[in-house]
Structures are given as C-alpha cells and as structure tokens.
Amino acid sequence: MCHVIGEAIEVAVGRRQVLTGVAAGAAASLVLGKPASAAEIVSQRKRIEATKIEAAQYRTKLMLLGTAGGPAFWPGTDRRSTSSAVAVGDAIYMVDCGDGAGRRLQDAWGSETDGASAIKDVRALFLTHLHSDHIADYPTLILYGTFAGLQVKTPLKVFGPGRRGEMEPVFAPSGVAPTSLPVINPENPTPGTKDMTGYLYQAFATDLNDRVRDTHRPDPNLTIVAQDIVIPEIAGFKSPNETPEPKMEPFKVYEDDRVRVSAILVNHFPVWPAFAFRFDTDDGSIVFSGDTCVSENLIRLARGADILVHEVILSAWVDKILPAPRSEVEESIHNHLLNAHTPVEKVGKVAADAGVSMLVLSHIVPGNARSEELQTAQHGFGGKLVIGEDLLQIGVGKKRI
Ligand SMILES: [Zn+2]
Ligand SMILES: [Zn+2]
DSSP: OHHHHHHHHHHHHHHHHHHHOOOHHHHHHHHSOOOOOHHHHHHHHHHHHHHHHHHTTEEEEEEEEEOBOSSOOOTTOOOOBSEEEEEETTEEEEEOOOTTHHHHHHHHHGGGTTSSOGGGGEEEEEOSOOOHHHHTTHHHHHHHHTTTTOOSSSOEEEEEOOOOOSOOOOOOOTTOOGGGSOOSSTTSSSOOHHHHHHHHHHHTHHHHHIIIIISOOOOHHHHEEEEEOOOOOOTTOOOTTTOSSOOOOOEEEEEOSSOEEEEEEOOBTTBOSOEEEEEEOSSOEEEEOOSOSSOHHHHHHHTTOSEEEEEEEOHHHHHHHSOSSOOHHHHHHHHHHHHHSOBHHHHHHHHHHHTOSEEEEEEEESTTOOGGGGGGGGTTOOSEEEEOOTTOEEEEEEEOO
16 A cells, blocks of 8 residues: 555664664665666656657557656655556546646646646546545646636546545554544545545635635636546445455446546555556557556456556565564565555566556556666566656557658
C-alpha cells in the first residue's frame, strides 16, 4: 500500500540516523538510488520530446504524466506521482491525478492546442483508488481548473471508488490495542470519491466563494460531476476484508463516441476498492493496473490489449531499506510492501499471461529507480518493454497524419 512506501522510507532513514548519527540528508542518500547526471537529464528530455513528436502522428495516444509511486518527494529524479492520460483526437481521459498531474498535463498537451487550457479537453478522470499519490493534485485540478477550462456545459466527469464501508484491519505492535489508534473523521472514516469531492469544496470554501461570488467563476458543483463507481453483484463476494479481489468479469464504467472504459477490482489490500481500467478505442486498447499485487482479475481485464501500463516495486530496494534482522514493525512494513504491489521481476509474466503487445512500467517504486534496475520486468515477456518516464508518449494503432 502506498502510504507504507512513505513509512518505509521514514523507518529506514530513522534507523540509519540512530545507528550512525548521520544527518537526515546523508541518511536519505543511503537508502535511495543514485541521481541522474546533468548530461543524462538533457538526453532524457530530448528523448521524451521525440516521443511527443512521434505520438502526434496518431489519433490515439498514451501520455504518461507522472510515473513514480508512493507519497514521497523522491530525490534525484523529476518523476512526479502517478497520473496518465489517454488522448483520442481532441478528447483526453485522465487516469489518476497524483502530485504534479495538472502541470504535467499542460506540458503534455498544452502546446498542441492553445497552450493555455489542456483541462478543457479532459472529458473524464478515472481514479484507481484514493491513496494520496493518486489524488494529490485532484484539488489543484478543481481549484485551478476553474480558470483553465472547466465549464458548465461540458462538466468534467470523475469516476472513482465509493466508500469502503468497513474499516480495514490494522497492524498494531504488541501491547497496542487497535481501538486505541486514532480515527480521522469518525462519522465517515472511509469516504469515497463523491464524499471526498464534497469535503474538498468545504475545505476550500474560502477560495471557492471568492472565485464564484466575486470573480464570477462557475460553481464547481456544476463543472465537476463526481461519481462513485458502482460495483456489480459478484458471486462469492463477502466483504472488503474477507474477499478484496473476488473473481469477476470486467464491467463498463463509461462510454462515449471515442472510448469505452471498463473496470475490475484488483488486489491492493487493505485499500478497497482498488480498480484497474481498460480503455477500448477504434485504434486499440490500453489497460492501467492501478496499484495491485499480481492479479488474476487484472490479467483477465488486460487480455489481448495493445498496451498494459503496470505498477512495479523493486524487491531489492525493499530489502535494502529494511534489511534483516527486522523489528516487528519493520517486518510488517516489509510484508505489506511486497504483498500490496507487484515486484518488478514478476510483471513480465503478468504481461505474457494477458497476451499484451507492450508493457509500460509506471508507478515505479522507488521513484528514483534507474532504468537498468527495472529491466528484469522483461523476464517471461516477449513483447516490447517500455520503462515509463514522465511526459513520455506512445501512439496507438495506425498513424493518421
Ligand atoms: Zn500508489
Ligand atoms: Zn496505493
């Protein structure tokens, strides 16, 4: 689970400080990858720009906006947290909205249109789950979007998880009763997408009332339509805690003249619901895993797709920041990291089992992992492997221009 990624870094840095007495910055450098050199950064930017020029020749394209996983300010990289978009002609569909997504969307799309209002072309936003590294820029999209194209006549549709409904089981160290742990917002401790959006309007009422009443911007209740994804009846499903990933068929979430979007439950326990999404277009299909361990449902959803965008975590990094012997808390974090995400060496088989043509890595943990550390994703997969980078674009189907 994503918050555990942040916790793991904290624990590792803390332990280094205790053991060695070194400063926090130095400790951080011990647990995180080597930063890119200036020459590497220049060459990366040129490469990314070239992918944008190439993808402009396609009607349908995948645009990676943020490719790091976890709620962390990863040093030594300019990866921002998770967000992607599918563009079909002049329509954009976003998947997740991690920190920096608004800026990245502008960089990916802005110069193709009038350079000022990429958000006006976004028809819908799909949230895989409500961890912060997937939604941190959602407030920005709402607040800045009112000046950047959100409009009443074509409201932005937002689809995401509904309420979890029951609290997740928690790990409590020996001697600590789970009931003694704090609960935020006890009257609704597991809000869904619709609730969250309403709470954001409340939290930002000072700004929004000024914009709506004095600057005469439209009421966000009219420019954004947030909906909780309704999960169909599933045979054998008991509860989020007992059966987080029941075997099921994909179900339709959204359809318009450009795309059909389907969803399925994946396994990012204890976070629930956590979705993967599939976009079918006339030019081809793109699937987003969301956060998940190796998931049979995801493989079913992705069957025969052109592109699978899948999350990964480096097991070696987990072992490095939490080396044995581990305390009770560290052991719990270690297990969570490897059980709620997909180790990079296992993702190739997922792509092969799904029969996809291309595997694109995103939600990369650690966010500053180097390309060569991620090559084991190719194991067991004969198709094309792409190590995701922010702003990288990939055309789908035939060139149209
Ligand atoms: Zn995540
Ligand atoms: Zn997550």
